[in-house]
Amino acid sequence: MALDDPRATPPPDDPAAREADAARLIGDERLPCGRLVSHAWEQARAAGDQPDPHMDGCAFCRQAVEGLTALDSTTRTLWAERPSARTVADRVMRAVRAEVRLGRMLPLDDPTRELRIAETAAAKVLRRAADRVPGVRAASCRLTPAEGSTRVTIAMTLAVTLDRPLPGRAAEVRRAVAHAAEQELGLAVSTIDLRIASVLEPLKPTASDEPTLRDGSGR
Amino acid sequence: MTAVRTASVERTAARAALAVPGVSELQPSLRQSLAEAATRVRRTLGSAAPSPETGIHAERAPRTGAWHVEVRCVLDEDRRALDTARDVRESVGSAVDAYATRHGIPGPVTVVVTVTRTTGHRPSHHPGTTAP
Structure with missing residues (x-):
């Protein structure tokens, strides 16, 4: 998967963005190259401002960033959808009511x-x-x-x-x-x-x- | 009997039911609607298409090998519901029987058809209606 634009992620001072930030979701694992996943992610997001030679040549970092980009995109879609427990409950109730309405x-x-x-x-x-x-x-x-x-x-x-x-x-x-x-x-x-x-x-x-x-x- | 085989039988039954003139669509069961409510989020991510066997439930009795297939359908009002339902039963029964025989899982087939809704208005004149 290509890294489209990691900086599209909203700024970290946005509470919603902090909740949905991909790196926060998976914790702070250390990659085989020695870098923390969160560090690789931050580097990728800042790549335009601060070129990083390690990132360019490290398959572990690249793979981690690609995975986080996919996770980030998914998280953002889910966030926009807001599938709260109430939303799911509403859908369930709609399904049950539709069934009851059929009658005997x-x-x-x-x-x-x-x-x-x-x-x-x-x-x-x-x-x-x-x-x-x-x-x-x-x-x-x-x-x-x-x-x-x-x-x-x-x-x-x-x-x-x-x-x-x-x-x-x-x-x-x-x-x-x-x-x-x-x-x-x-x-x-x-x-x-x-x-x-x-x-x-x-x-x-x-x-x-x-x-x-x-x-x-x-x- | 694997779940995969049952799903294939259900897909076969769905195709046969939808091919019957007068069948407008198949209506999901409550079980399928609840599953839909839970998985809708995943579909927004493009990870799953609507199930092709929606509106069909198939089971095979382990001891007798008999197939029991339930079809929930929405019918056009251009035809009498009873006639369309009979055609659905025949069509689905034949299709499932042929599939099961071809795949080495034969058995008597029972098809229960439930009409959940009718669509389209057919203007009909009944005997004995007069203007005031």
């Missing part, structure tokens, strides 16, 4: 029961199917697998407009959700339970196409 695993409609889908993935598709019914917004969607079979129960809460009879609207949602479960996912649905949990304002001719919740809070 549901069987797809296959007799081997070797094909599964995460509850969140299936719920997203089913909620979207309900949302496609005019005047309806899905508020929540939970799926529960039946014991010992591939069938799944769907429980959904809805917000709906009151401009049409609720039984007919619920039947539309049921058809839409059942169709999506079978045709988009491949789930075997045993039951679809719907609960209307809130009311949407009906569309006004001049308003946008999206109904809004009556309390104005949106979804």
Whole structure:
């Protein structure tokens, strides 16, 4: 490895630089040529100001400086990255949360029961199917697998407009959700339970196409 | 069975899964995500590339020699998830079986496919939906 520019290391009075200084990290070992590693490193950093004939001809010093240059570069990258325990913990927590968000695993409609889908993935598709019914917004969607079979129960809460009879609207949602479960996912649905949990304002001719919740809070 | 052989089986399975139409990507397991969290610093130094077997876990039962392969995948919504998952199972099963036979580590292969996410929106019209 070439010694690019050892003097690129920040001045030693910088506390951060002192912590990250490569020579400090490995201690003060003596090289076979008799020089201390720290001395060789200091000489290399000062090479432009004070030419050193020993350094030019000594393979031990050259090798040590090359190694320290690599270590210095690595240390500086790590320092910039600041992989503190908290940072690592944050990454671990993000990974764990992402796994938890998947929810339970549901069987797809296959007799081997070797094909599964995460509850969140299936719920997203089913909620979207309900949302496609005019005047309806899905508020929540939970799926529960039946014991010992591939069938799944769907429980959904809805917000709906009151401009049409609720039984007919619920039947539309049921058809839409059942169709999506079978045709988009491949789930075997045993039951679809719907609960209307809130009311949407009906569309006004001049308003946008999206109904809004009556309390104005949106979804 | 060495770890190297298992990693090769996992790479074989990953290639086979990604070749199936409708498979968008493979999703790392929690174990792989945690390993990723710990090794990300090393990658900033250019010392390691993303693992090619991400999203795959393979094991061989010591007594029976049976292979158990788990695949976690993200699917396109252009195809029914069940159909794509079946194709992944067939493709990975065949690829692992062929690899294991070729390398003298044959055994029955079981493939479990988990769909963790679907991507891309397919506008579809379902029966019975009418305007208000």
